[in-house]
Amino acid sequence: DAGVTQSPTHLIKTRGQQVTLRCSPKSGHDTVSWYQQALGQGPQFIFQYYEEEERQRGNFPDRFSGHQFPNYSSELNVNALLLGDSALYLCASAAQLNYGYTFGSGTRLTVV
């Protein structure tokens, strides 16, 4: 039973570019949350998707957007990349009304 799969694992982008990160949730999970973890910090909540809609959003600018597909997989898009967007981006999935989260291994984004 595959857990949460994130791709790519590492990515280097130039300031001003756009990036798309992908997440496939654990089988049986329908809720996907995205987190940004800067070096030495705890993860910060970006947003959560359920039933293909953004259900909650953290304190992140509109440059951060997402999408959930009918198969429950999700994408995180970041436009106009800034150096400060360099971080580990984590995806976590859960089954609705079940608080047990499963985390992916993350995508490490470096903006140069």
Added chain:
Amino acid sequence: KNEVEQSPQNLTAQEGEFITINCSYSVGISALHWLQQHPGGGIVSLFMLSSGKKKHGRLIATINIQEKHSSLHITASHPRDSAVYICAVVLSADKLIFGTGTRLQVFP
């Protein structure tokens, strides 16, 4: 003030020592996770608690809902336990808030 506070921030131990990491929170929660993060980033969920105590191998997690406090204990610590341990609380509607983590190093 952060809604989730962990202590200590950094912890070093000799192999075999008993280790305790504490987590205090200031919000109402549905559950609490203890997570382990190794270098490279992948996060593993160790425990999910809503009351009482759970044990898995050398790891024990407790939670006191009234005092809004949880602890993670590691008995007979080993160098492979070296990692960052993160406490995360579950608010309503499944939103997670993370602590900043405790960096544990266990030396042989």
